[in-house]
């Protein structure tokens with residue numbers, strides 16, 4: 077390892093955080109400084125001259141991370157860059173965040189060519205890619221970002237898509253727990269050649285609070301249950317339609333019925349790492365997904381694109397409701413904003429826009 081050259085002592089060894097009496101997790105490990113800022117469980121980082129968050133195109137030596145991110149409260153992650161850009165615009169409208177006239181949202185991590193990141197006031201919206209390794213790498217760097225930026229008590233959400241187990245497409249599912257393909261509630265990693273198991277725990281209270289915000293008027297169900305997280309979309313999720321398949325339809329149905337009986341309500345590919353790493357960091361986290369199909373009825377995603385697009389708005393709406401309510405209570409919601417343009421009369425605004433579009 078080349079840490080000898082990369083690691084150089086800093087003046088107070090705590091990156092400017094105050095030192096003692098933080099918040100402990102259930103194992104007695106301190107995960108917070110007394111002011112609520114994130115304490116890292118890696119002693120190497122505070123000794124480093126600078127920490128390059130390579131996959132985010134950010135660094136503690138190159139960027140003023142406190143200035144850029146110190147006001148963050150919520151970190152929302154989802155699969156694709158496009159979805160998270162749309163999510164950022166939805167958040168902007170929901171929390172009334174106003175950009176200066178003539179400006180637009182920018183992908184803060186565009187030069188990483190890996191993940192996309194948008195900041196809307198206290199909400200950070202980041203794409204995590206597909207699968208456990210991708211979300212795991214991102215979480216290491218985002219948790220370090222929280223530390224460098226001195227963010228206080230951040231709350232993380234994953235919004236995503238999944239296969240339902242006994243639930244029709246379009247159902248919103250809040251994970252109360254997450255298990256792997258063998259129904260184990262841990263993320264198994266190989267570290268220095270040895271197997272390490274990290275408990276994959278989500279914040280139950282946060283999950284219940286989200287559930288309480290579902291609207292009985294919503295034209296779809298919002299349910300809570302166990303989420304299975306697999307390392308693969310095809311064989312790992314018992315699909316018959318991958319490039320390979322060494323089991324029968326009967327084997328598949330027996331497996332799906334058995335996990336259903338165990339309480340599994342959906343299957344996706346990121347929640348295990350998301351739950352394990354946030355829990356290890358002492359960060360409150362929740363996973364809200366929408367089902368794209370009922371796996372007890374098939375393997376292929378057949379719904380038309382417009383329908384899938386509408387379904388994918390559903391977890392967004394719920395998480396926005398939560399964040400909006402929190403910011404409202406804390407007096408951090410600006411209800412007079414409309415994005416970068418202040419609209420006086422929506423009707424005239426539309427007319428002016430239409431007229432402008434017709435000029436050459």
Ligand code: URA
Pocket residue numbers: 237238239240309313343344345368
């Ligand atoms: N995402 C998954 O991981 N599985 C599905 O069936 C649908 C979306």
